[in-house]
Structures are given as C-alpha cells and as structure tokens.
Amino acid sequence: MPLLQQELAPNPEETLANYVRRVRISLGMSQKELAGRAGLHLQSVGKIERGQTTRLKQVPKSGLAYALSVPVEYLDAVCKGVAVEVIASLKFCPQCWVPGTPPDSMWTHPRSKHCFACGSQLRDRCGSCKELVASLKFRFCPFCGKSYKGD
Template sequence: MQALETEQAPKPGESIAEYVRRLRDGLGLTQKQVALKADLHVQSLGKLERGKTTKLNRKTINGLAYALQVPGEYLESVYKGSSLEVAHAVKFCPKCWVPGTPPDALWTNVRAKFCFECGERLRNRCDNCNELITSLKHRFCPFCGQAYKLKKPKF
C-alpha cells in the first residue's frame, strides 16, 4: 500500500506529460481507455502525453485523476509546477536536505507541511529575504546570499 502510494506520487522534475504516461503505463491502460474514463478526446490525451498541451482545466484534471486513480492534487501540483511561476517553488526541509541533491518527493507533495523525518516546518521561501526558492541546484539564495540549509548549532 505504502509502496504503491509512493509509486503514484509525482517525481521531482517530472512533467505532466511524463507523469500521465507513467501512471497510464503503470495501470496497463491504453490512451483510449484512459481518455474514455477521463471523458477526454483520445487526441487530447495523446497531445498531453507528448507534452503539447499547456492548459488543463479542473474538469480535465479531475477526469484524469479519476481515470489514473490518483488524487487530483498530484496531477495539479505537477501541472502547476510545469506551467506556473509560483508553483515552481520547491518545498524542502531546511534541516534534512543535503545541498546538491533534489528535494524528496515527500516534501514536495502538495499536502506536506512538515518534514517526514524530523517534523521541521517545510520551507519554500528564503528564511532571510522571503524570496521563493525555485531551484535547489543552488545552495544559497541568489537574492541575499543566505544558505538554504540550516546550520546545525555547534554547541
């Protein structure tokens, strides 16, 4: 059960096209079967899976969520992550995150508010200047130079 849920959760950096295709493959369904269940044109689904669709409305997201048996929030977060600036922000635990690695999917999950490891409140803004953090490729805030990772107190 747990393993299945993790499988279904979007992976960091996954596009909506890749995500939908992966879920559909995982269920062993054809585009036609998913389109029918999601109440979509099979061409629309094909376009979506090829990354040609940039706009999805709530009805489409809900239909796809139903057809692919995942929470609508999953699809929505992937969709927003690939198309909206603000949702580009990455959420992570400032204590457990290892600089230079991508954030854990359990942090970036839309419903996650606290770290699964240590209970720290997850962060998607710079602690110092409050700018949205859009990439963890960098270790420091490009706006103010603050390190993203909390330093462990020495004593």
C-alpha cells in the same frame, strides 16, 4: 496489482506529459482506455502525452486524476512544476478543520506546528494508521477508512 500511492506520486522535474504516460502505463491502460475513463477525447490525451498541453482545466483535470487514481493535487504539482513534498506535508488542525474544506494556509505553512486558533498540534497524517494525508478533499483516510478528524 494495487500500487502504493508513493509510486504514483510525480518525480521531481517530471513533466505532465511524462507523468501521465508513466502512470497510465503502470496501470496497464491504453491511451484510448484512459481517455474513456477520464471522459476526454483520445486526441486530448495524445496532446497531453506529447507535451502539447501543459495546463489542465478543472474538469479534465478531475477526470484525469480519477482515471489515473491519483489525487488532483499531484496533477497540479506537475503542471506547476512544484515538488510533491510540498503537497505531502498537508497539515490540519484536528479540532478546527471542517472536513471537506481546504485546510487553512496558516496550517499548511511549512513552519507551522500548532493551530493559530486553538493551539492544538497540527496533524499531517492519519491519526489511526499514520499514513500521510494525500488529500484533504477526502474526509476519511483512504488507507484505513478512519475519519481524519478525531483520533
């Protein structure tokens, strides 16, 4: 059963432990299956779900994000305890952004509406299907497959 990205977003105040457990269960995976897919020890997954691990290093974090089919930014958000709305408002300049690179902080600032360099209106969603940009690590919209850059 495919899940909508929104259902997999962390709830406000959700801890890493609760979040990982909830997404794992919603995907119908056992701790062992999750550990296998993420390339982690079963013990490490157990520690995360018991709340004994609250910070993830880059490699296990990427593995876990992959195994749970969520953007790494979601795990960052639960680790830091920030609301995911901040993440969901990723903005970029359709002219200046180089696909595959992080967006400039001048674009993602909550009050920015136009590009500081060229004046283009910033974009926070796919130009084609209008779904919000979940991660600019992707060059293409995961919903419709169109490039984020261009129209």
